[in-house]
Amino acid sequence: MNESYKFILNGRPTEVTGPPMARLLDVLRRDLGLTGSKEGCGEGECGACTVLLNNEAVCSCLVPLFQVDGASITTIEGLSPGDTLSDLQRVFAAEGGAQCGACTPGMIVTIRALLDRHPKPTRDQMREYVSGTLCRCTGYERIFRAVEVLTGQREAEGVPGAPVDGTSRG
Amino acid sequence: MDHQNAVGRSLLRPDGLAKVTGTALYLDDLTEGFCFHGVTVRSPHASALIASIDSSSVSDPEVKVLTAKDVGPRNSIHLIQDDWPILADRQVNHVGEPVALVVAPTLARAQSAARAVKVAYDVLRPVLSLDEALVGDPRTNGGLNVLSECKIAHGNIYQGFAQADVIVDGEYSTGHQEHAYIEPHGVIATPTLDAASAFKGVDIVGSLQCPYYVHKALTYLFGLGDEAIRVRQSVTGGGFGGKEDYPDMIAAHAALLARACGKQVKILYERQEDIIATTKRHPSRVRHKTGVKRDGTLVAMDIDVLLDGGAYVTLSPVVLSRCVLHSAGAYACPNVRIRGRVLATNTAPNGAFRGFGAPQSLFAVERQMDKIARTLGLDPFAVRRRNAYREGDTTPTGQVLKESVSAVTVLERAKEATRFTERHAQNEKARQSRKDDGKALAGIGLSLFWHGSGFTGNGERRLMSKGAVRLRPDLKIEVLTSSTDFGQGTEGIFRQIVADACGVTIDDVVVHIPDTAEVPDSGPTVASRTVMVVGGLLSRAGAKLAQTLCSFAARHDGLAPAAVALRGGFFETERGQTPFRTMAKKYLIVHGPLVAEAQFEPTPGSTFDEATYRGDAYAAYGWGANVVEVEVDPDTFITSVVNLTTVSDVGHVVHPVMCAGQVEGGTLQALAWGYLEEIKMKDGRYLNDRLQTYLIPTMADTPDMQTILIENPTTHGPFGAKGVGELPMDGGAPALLQAIENATGISLARIPATPERILQAGRAGQ
Numbered sequence A: 001m002n003e004s005y006k007f008i009l010n011g012r013p014t015e016v017t018g019p020p021m022a023r024l025l026d027v028l029r030r031d032l033g034l035t036g037s038k039e040g041c042g043e044g045e046c047g048a049c050t051v052l053l054n055n056e057a058v059c060s061c062l063v064p065l066f067q068v069d070g071a072s073i074t075t076i077e078g079l080s081p082g083d084t085l086s087d088l089q090r091v092f093a094a095e096g097g098a099q100c101g102a103c104t105p106g107m108i109v110t111i112r113a114l115l116d117r118h119p120k121p122t123r124d125q126m127r128e129y130v131s132g133t134l135c136r137c138t139g140y141e142r143i144f145r146a147v148e149v150l151t152g153q154r155e156a157e158g159v160p161g162a163p164v165d166g167t168s169r170g
Numbered sequence B: 001m002d003h004q005n006a007v008g009r010s011l012l013r014p015d016g017l018a019k020v021t022g023t024a025l026y027l028d029d030l031t032e033g034f035c036f037h038g039v040t041v042r043s044p045h046a047s048a049l050i051a052s053i054d055s056s057s058v059s060d061p062e063v064k065v066l067t068a069k070d071v072g073p074r075n076s077i078h079l080i081q082d083d084w085p086i087l088a089d090r091q092v093n094h095v096g097e098p099v100a101l102v103v104a105p106t107l108a109r110a111q112s113a114a115r116a117v118k119v120a121y122d123v124l125r126p127v128l129s130l131d132e133a134l135v136g137d138p139r140t141n142g143g144l145n146v147l148s149e150c151k152i153a154h155g156n157i158y159q160g161f162a163q164a165d166v167i168v169d170g171e172y173s174t175g176h177q178e179h180a181y182i183e184p185h186g187v188i189a190t191p192t193l194d195a196a197s198a199f200k201g202v203d204i205v206g207s208l209q210c211p212y213y214v215h216k217a218l219t220y221l222f223g224l225g226d227e228a229i230r231v232r233q234s235v236t237g238g239g240f241g242g243k244e245d246y247p248d249m250i251a252a253h254a255a256l257l258a259r260a261c262g263k264q265v266k267i268l269y270e271r272q273e274d275i276i277a278t279t280k281r282h283p284s285r286v287r288h289k290t291g292v293k294r295d296g297t298l299v300a301m302d303i304d305v306l307l308d309g310g311a312y313v314t315l316s317p318v319v320l321s322r323c324v325l326h327s328a329g330a331y332a333c334p335n336v337r338i339r340g341r342v343l344a345t346n347t348a349p350n351g352a353f354r355g356f357g358a359p360q361s362l363f364a365v366e367r368q369m370d371k372i373a374r375t376l377g378l379d380p381f382a383v384r385r386r387n388a389y390r391e392g393d394t395t396p397t398g399q400v401l402k403e404s405v406s407a408v409t410v411l412e413r414a415k416e417a418t419r420f421t422e423r424h425a426q427n428e429k430a431r432q433s434r435k436d437d438g439k440a441l442a443g444i445g446l447s448l449f450w451h452g453s454g455f456t457g458n459g460e461r462r463l464m465s466k467g468a469v470r471l472r473p474d475l476k477i478e479v480l481t482s483s484t485d486f487g488q489g490t491e492g493i494f495r496q497i498v499a500d501a502c503g504v505t506i507d508d509v510v511v512h513i514p515d516t517a518e519v520p521d522s523g524p525t526v527a528s529r530t531v532m533v534v535g536g537l538l539s540r541a542g543a544k545l546a547q548t549l550c551s552f553a554a555r556h557d558g559l560a561p562a563a564v565a566l567r568g569g570f571f572e573t574e575r576g577q578t579p580f581r582t583m584a585k586k587y588l589i590v591h592g593p594l595v596a597e598a599q600f601e602p603t604p605g606s607t608f609d610e611a612t613y614r615g616d617a618y619a620a621y622g623w624g625a626n627v628v629e630v631e632v633d634p635d636t637f638i639t640s641v642v643n644l645t646t647v648s649d650v651g652h653v654v655h656p657v658m659c660a661g662q663v664e665g666g667t668l669q670a671l672a673w674g675y676l677e678e679i680k681m682k683d684g685r686y687l688n689d690r691l692q693t694y695l696i697p698t699m700a701d702t703p704d705m706q707t708i709l710i711e712n713p714t715t716h717g718p719f720g721a722k723g724v725g726e727l728p729m730d731g732g733a734p735a736l737l738q739a740i741e742n743a744t745g746i747s748l749a750r751i752p753a754t755p756e757r758i759l760q761a762g763r764a765g766q
Helices: A024-031 A087-094 A104-117 A123-130 A141-150 B016-021 B107-116 B130-135 B157-163 B211-222 B246-261 B271-277 B316-325 B358-376 B380-387 B407-418 B420-432 B459-463 B490-502 B530-557 B580-591 B656-675 B732-744 B755-765
Strands: A003-009 A012-018 A050-053 A056-059 A072-074 B036-042 B048-054 B064-066 B098-104 B118-123 B146-154 B166-174 B186-193 B199-206 B229-233 B265-268 B284-292 B298-310 B336-344 B441-453 B466-471 B477-480 B509-511 B565-567 B570-573 B576-579 B594-599 B620-632 B639-649 B704-710
Touching: A012 A024, A050 A104, A056 A104, A087 A104, A087 A141, A087 B016, A104 A123, A104 A141, A104 B016, A123 A141, A141 B656, A141 B704, B036 B107, B036 B246, B036 B271, B048 B098, B064 B246, B098 B107, B098 B246, B130 B298, B130 B336, B146 B316, B157 B284, B157 B298, B166 B358, B186 B246, B199 B211, B199 B246, B211 B229, B211 B246, B246 B265, B284 B358, B298 B316, B298 B358, B316 B336, B316 B358, B358 B380, B358 B441, B358 B656, B358 B732, B380 B407, B380 B420, B380 B441, B407 B420, B407 B441, B407 B620, B407 B639, B407 B704, B420 B441, B420 B732, B441 B732, B466 B530, B466 B580, B477 B490, B477 B530, B490 B509, B490 B530, B530 B565, B530 B570, B530 B580, B530 B594, B570 B580, B576 B580, B580 B594, B620 B732, B639 B656, B639 B732, B656 B704, B656 B732, B732 B755
Parallel strands: A003 A072, B036 B265, B199 B229, B298 B336, B477 B509, B639 B704
Antiparallel strands: A003 A012, A050 A056, A050 A072, B036 B098, B048 B118, B064 B098, B146 B336, B166 B284, B186 B199, B186 B265, B284 B298, B441 B620, B466 B477, B466 B594, B565 B570, B570 B576, B620 B639
16 A cells, blocks of 8 residues: 655655555665666665665665655765765775776765764774675775775875766766 | 876776766666566476476466577577577576566566466486586486587606606685676667568667677577667676676577567566576686696696586686686696596586686696695795796797796785795794684785686687777767776776877767677677777777878878877877867868778787697786785684785786776685685575675675786787786685685685685694
């Protein structure tokens, strides 16, 4: 049976009607068209679907719709409102944090939550906080380094100000 | 002119911003709501005869069910041998083998109909491991079921052993490995219909590595011309070899369903289905018998390689080829004999996985080198240093290594960067005198390895790949290849190579998505060939395009052709500079479209005989050394990798950050294969077919990494570049096992080195 649920999504009041046990991931992707959150496993292991629920990083594939009633949700789309890229996203791209990109939205959302708790995280703090989000491409080293560049713990290796429109994928 | 080259700089990857903002569109992001959905009915048995398939209880009128009889006469994936059925006919040979396909307007209706398809089986006895395969296979009347075989002979093995002071035997085994790309497989098939709504072809878009493989498979399946099939790559969330051959299968399924229902059909695998159905790394068993002098010099190597191919041939002959060609390691030895065989089993076909057979045989030879060192009382560095290839050495196929040989360099850099010899000796000493205080045991391990860039043997000569660049009406130079980017950064690297080859800026270059209707066949995206081989084609095509434009500019200005050069985005003459875009625009107005193409050119005098395995196996080799530092809990034998140092010679670094990213990501996969990742099976069924149970490394399992890139250029790649994609997969596991041995005194010959295996090996050694 469908019910109506209200929550704040990426800063905007949002109302969705759906079954109470609908997965938040499906609501975001199908009903609201926010396809930035990815499904990698459907059982909360890979973290590609991570969103912030009241500022906590959670796997949206494990969250039933009824649980978000009255909550505040931030997805990857909420980290770059309009065309403004956050520094985290810019550094992540420049320093090699993203390869295939399938884990990247969930990874960046997770790191956003990490930085709220640890503004200048050590590697062991990263290991503890981010270990629920899997990346199969990078070996994590460039993700560590991106966070370290962002938080002033390391010099940048990427060339700044490079052009961005070099692919015909759009 | 003081413009900067694009090659060698860590420029922002072109797809970077789309990926970090979540706007990159992967397959599942494309079609919510408006396509039909395909679902596959799979065998629950490893070996069985299909008695009957009954779909009479499927009552949904919009559902279609297809079985082998609906496929047509060409019911196989057209790859190397046509033995891999698109839908099983009469017999199934592995759990998860496709038996029937179902299509419906919604996924839920397709799944419900698939459950209503009843298949009856007469179950047979399966062959589930190399051990069982060696006993014999019912499919070959109890004889060995050999899918592929090859032999290499170099020098005289008997004379070699006669010269040896010591003979060392060893046997080494490795298991399955799952690719675990984060985006599972998926394909969308759109039928093209004629005026009478009859099927005349199909467009495929998918998460895939090799668009022309899919194209070839579908033209064969339907017996249609090249124009009838179009294959495009969607943004692909990881591959590692796992999306080399299997997309042929899913595309064939989706295309058959699209033909049957006349609608656009999507097939997207869930994670569990992806793990059950798709290919894995070949399990291996390698035997070594090595003759050595007392000082550690190799005089004879006798190597026997067995790979578990799974149920069908698929890519196994080529995997075996790379496996045996790397099996003597990065070491010179005058007398070598190698035999390789792939045996069939009743598991899903094993296929391409980063390294493609080389990690298995390099694991074995590196462990064997450790055993030799232990036997002779040498340290692991010394025995490797003594035998490592130098320029001018000859490989087991008789190939003389004429250039770009860095085995000694990478080994010494790795030693210096980690104080390996000293710390290895310290750990040995500490272990022998340690008290049982429960403290973690420290260990350090080293490996040396090589990896051939590009297709094996005559592969490149057979492919004769093409790459092209085109001057578009908007004055962008567009790169046209079938090389796919599934994370490596191909699109960015091609732009860098072409910008420098043409003499324009990076902004002037764009990359066309791989699309068989628009790009030439530059071969599959595999075998560490993208930068060296396809990048080389683009470098030549770019230079040709620049030359055409320079000749035009010279005529335009009344100068000799040699008086004009295109550099940094300007045509330069002694009179001054003209912007690239200005002159390019004039060219297009006067002459119309401009395309420059280059095709692979074999190196003169370079040959490889596939019957005798003599000749030049690869045009160039990458070289690597790994140092792995571990801590092992003395009570639980749980291993933590605490530091990783890699030294890699890649010829020339096109993009330092992305190159390091290849090395780091690949090496973590290699370490995980060495101690963490394992497919467990019961009656041919995977027990850990989900990410909850098949474990891959998290950030918490990941060491700090020191990544050292060395540049020893080859004449066979653009700017001297060699391949880097697979090299990092080769040395992690053996270095890790040497480190565990250094920490615990327990020597393992089998991976993964789980706590149970370490305990078992420790008990056996007592």
